[in-house]
Amino acid sequence: MTEKTYQKERYRKELEAKVVRTEGADVILDRTIFAPDSGGQPWDLGTLGGYPLKSVTEKGDEIIHTLDSEAEASALKPGDSVKLVLDWQRRFDHMQNHLGEHILSGIFKSVYNLDNKGFHLGDTDGTFDLDTLELTDEMIRDVENRANQAVYDAIPVQVDLLRSAEDARKYPLRKELKVEEDIIVVSVPGVDCVACCCPHLSDTSQIGIIKITGTEKYKQLTRVHFKCGWRALRDYQQKHVDVTVLSERYSADEFTLLDKIEKVENKNERIRREYNDFKTASALAKARELVSGGTQVACAGIEGADMDYLRTITKKMSELAEMPAVLYSDAALCVLLTAPEGSPVQCGKLVKTLAEGGRGGGSPTQAQAVFQEAEAMKTFAEKAAAAMRESL
Ligand SMILES: [Zn+2]
Structure with a gap:
């Protein structure tokens, strides 16, 4: 049996312990300051006899300290005295977030009768799952305010070790008991009371800020x-930096920033629509010019165009006439081939057989090729147009 010193001396950062035995990379000690993973909270880290811990788990009445390798563990012999050094920053972070979770869960239960169905503490984010799909912003704000009030009230945390479940059930427990004996009841008087064997802060003021950062639907x-x-x-701190940068960019303070962003977005949307209308009108004018050029196949370079604009032109052309087309752009170094449905022209094949120095492909009615150099692109465009004319 490992004596769980971390439960009684929750602020202890170093401890001398004796090695009971080792098994592979695992070390079992007579006592420990390292808390194992428990109920969604990850294990403590630190060093054991100078070796860094990889994990700490509980098995029966023993705490298993796992090192990086068997070689490290086998250097420790039964009876050896080893120094345990706790990664205090990690532990304190766990204790702040764990007790914060107790307080939030206690308030959600007492004020809104919502149960916490599962807790998980990650390296940067903590989560718990409430048995509701109807959590409003007002409820969240209310619980946050009450939770932070509990912090400002600096309420001493009461930890009671009870021999039997019968004794434990005399407390106003938030959750059903899972064990029948040696139960630790953790109380924040007036806020929460629950059985829990993790190490806790001695009073709520040490939690600091409690903030709900988001919610999402998870199963039911x-x-x-x-x-x-x-x-x-x-x-x-990070969000303050973000808001400061945005405020400078939009020439607004934090109170008017969202309005300002909305105004800029609306203006951009109007400009985008006007631009699209203009582009469509310009593509239609270009299409008219090409279909009335007196040729069987339209072949032209379109200045400053991207592939999307070339497609718009060929679409407009197809509404005006049944004419194969080869359009290219110096700016995008791309060529677009189109042919009407049922035409003997095979656009995809032309790209495959003629596009030297380019890559691309497509269907019989539409294909594209992209080039590295303008010269190769123009040579391909002319060859493709000539092949189209021949096949008609
Ligand atoms: Zn706890």
């Missing part, structure tokens, strides 16, 4: 994303 539940303490501060 709502997944709530949150950040507490240093994570929440870093999040605020």
Whole structure:
């Protein structure tokens, strides 16, 4: 049995322990300050006898410390005294976010009767799943405010070790008990009370900011994303930088920024529509010019065009006449071949057989080729137009 020193001395950062035995890369000690993964919270990290920990898990009444390799573990012999050094920054981050989750869950339960169905703490993001699909912005804001009030109230966290479930059930537990004996009940009086064996902060003020950062539908539940303490501060710092940059870019302050962005977006949308109308009119004029050129096959370079514009021109041409076309653009170094349905012209084949120095392909009625050099592109365009004329 491993003595779980982390449960009693939650702020202890170093400890001397004795090696009980090793198994492969696993080390079992008589006591430990490293908390294993538990209920969605990842394990502590740090060093054991100078070796970095890879993972910490609980198996029966023992805590298994896994090192990077068997060679490292086998250097430790039963009875050896080893120094345990906790990665305190990671632990404190876990404790801030874990207790923050207790408080949020306690308030969601007591105020809105919503149950937390699953908790997960990642390296940058924490989540829990509520048994509802109807979580409103007002509810989120209300719970956030109440949670942060609990932080400002600096409520001492009460941790009680109870021998039996009967004793534990005398507490106003938020969740059903999963074990029958040796139960740790963690209470934030007036806010939350739940059985939990992770290490906790001694009072709520150390959590710092509690912030819900987003929600999403997850199965039949709502997944709530949150950040507490240093994570929440870093999040605020990053968002402050983003808002400052945007404010400068849009010449607005944080209160008028969204309105300003909306105005600019509306203006851009109007310009985009006008531009498209203009482009369509210009493509139609070009198409008219090409179909009335007195040739069987239209072959022309279109200045400054992209592939999309070439396509618009050929589409307009097809509405005016049944005429194969070879259009190219110096700007985009591309060639577009089109032919009416049922025409003997095979656009795709022409690209395959004639497009030297280019790559592309397509169907009998439409094909395209892209080139590295303008010269090769023009040579191909002329050859393709000549082949089209021959096949008619
Ligand atoms: Zn807990």
